[in-house]
Amino acid sequence: MFGRIRPCVARSALFAAASAISACSSASGPAPAASFPMSLASDQGALRLALDASPNPPAVGTDTFVLTVTNASDGTPRDGLTIGVVPWMPSMGHGTSAPTVTPLGNGQYRLTDVYLFMPGTWELKTTFSGPVSDHAEPEFEIQ
Secondary structure, three states: OOOOOOHHHHHHHHHHHHHHHHHHHHHHOOOOOOOOOEEEEOOOOOEEEEEEEEOOOOOOEEEEEEEEEEEOOOOOEOOOOEEEEEEEEOOOOEEOOOOEEEEEEOOEEEEEEEEEOOOEEEEEEEEEEOOOOEEEOOEEEEO
């Protein structure tokens, strides 16, 4: 009943499985690259964020971003926030070291040394504390 599988049958089954997986993964294609500057709301909706990248679009390697933070209700700039950022690659289940965040004034914060070590989908897991506590996860694709 459970005899040996002939090598040609095993190879055929393996080829069929690999073809099916390949067809499924290529049908949807890679995620489209994000357009920068990108705009999004914080998770709780208290803040409005604009994120710009240098280089634009972001590339594999060390990138710089400028994050502009405003009140969602009236658009006034939010200074005095403590911002934590972790570049995160969801498909790999881990991120890289935290970049340096430098307040520039007028609601702008520069993120330097953002290390994106490989192509794929990245998130910037961002937390805000101080006068406002919230978080956001801008997501983008790099080639």
